[in-house]
Amino acid sequence: MSAKTPTASLTVLTDLVLPGETNFLENLFGGELLARMDRACSIAARRHSRRIVVTASVNHVAFNKAVPVGSVVTIEAKVSRAFKSSMEIYADVWIEDRQSGERTKVNEGIYTFVAVDETGKPVPIPQITPESDLEKERYEGALRRKQLSLILAGRLNPKEATELKALFI
Numbered sequence: 001m002s003a004k005t006p007t008a009s010l011t012v013l014t015d016l017v018l019p020g021e022t023n024f025l026e027n028l029f030g031g032e033l034l035a036r037m038d039r040a041c042s043i044a045a046r047r048h049s050r051r052i053v054v055t056a057s058v059n060h061v062a063f064n065k066a067v068p069v070g071s072v073v074t075i076e077a078k079v080s081r082a083f084k085s086s087m088e089i090y091a092d093v094w095i096e097d098r099q100s101g102e103r104t105k106v107n108e109g110i111y112t113f114v115a116v117d118e119t120g121k122p123v124p125i126p127q128i129t130p131e132s133d134l135e136k137e138r139y140e141g142a143l144r145r146k147q148l149s150l151i152l153a154g155r156l157n158p159k160e161a162t163e164l165k166a167l168f169i
């Protein structure tokens, strides 16, 4: 399997925030945004692996700015690193000013998807070669985040988290 680039998985989802999707402050409901991000990341993971993919974990979501009703929301999802069967996908969330069109980044999320066969068994996926500085930075940090995610899920003994430990030595 030859390596791919993050750009090959780029998925852009643009949609409106409608009144039924907001909280009492008339801002986008967090769960609605998570679902949209999950969809975008799922498509990016599928584009990278060309397999069935499932969400394994949501490693980090920062709701930095509220997204008011009526906003045009764009989610850009890209695979940042591929491991054996799992992929880390970054979802960057933007809104745009109605008049100027200027974009503001409001949120980001980091998802892990696993490529599986028809029986749900993990399968190997192509590796990834980052190109831009941001892609390289995200690629470098991905193993640390994977180890942290596995520790939190009770799937890795902290003593075996070599990458994480290296941060504190």
Ligand SMILES: CC(C)(COP(=O)(O)OP(=O)(O)OC[C@H]1O[C@@H](n2cnc3c(N)ncnc32)[C@H](O)[C@@H]1OP(=O)(O)O)[C@@H](O)C(=O)NCCC(=O)NCCS
Residues within 6 Å of the ligand: 054, 055, 056, 057, 083, 084, 085, 086, 087, 112, 114, 116, 120, 122, 146, 149, 150, 153, 155
């Ligand atoms: C995710 C899933 C496929 C993992 O299957 P598994 O039989 O436990 O397989 P493994 O332990 O070999 O893990 C497979 C890969 O997932 C990774 N993984 C599993 N759980 C993870 C987690 N919480 N965080 C990060 N990576 C995780 C493993 O590190 C491994 O990665 P690698 O192959 O790239 O090294 C399985 O747990 C599953 O099907 N979960 C339900 C998925 C689902 O329904 N999602 C929708 C939520 S409603």
